[in-house]
Amino acid sequence: MQDIQQTATMSEKDWATDLLILEKHLAVSYSVASNEASTNQLFQFLQSVLNETSRQQHTLYSYMEQQNWYNPAQETPVNIQKAASQAQSDKSQLPVH
Numbered sequence: 001m002q003d004i005q006q007t008a009t010m011s012e013k014d015w016a017t018d019l020l021i022l023e024k025h026l027a028v029s030y031s032v033a034s035n036e037a038s039t040n041q042l043f044q045f046l047q048s049v050l051n052e053t054s055r056q057q058h059t060l061y062s063y064m065e066q067q068n069w070y071n072p073a074q075e076t077p078v079n080i081q082k083a084a085s086q087a088q089s090d091k092s093q094l095p096v097h
Contacts, residue, residue: 013069023057
């Protein structure tokens, strides 16, 4: 039983990572919902919730970055150009409608 309790314990980094993933999913969901809102009032409300979610996500990201828990790789111009070229190549292979 003690082994199960030790395994189930989450570190602060685990909690922060889990929350960041949740915030990202919420932002996508609120974005879709606001785009599909049936009234302007609902659209405005969902946009305000999306903005707050984005602020919270950024605050959490900044905290995690300060703790060295989240360090996305910095892209180089060469890698960006390679990705752009690959995307252009992929696009050229799509059927034309």
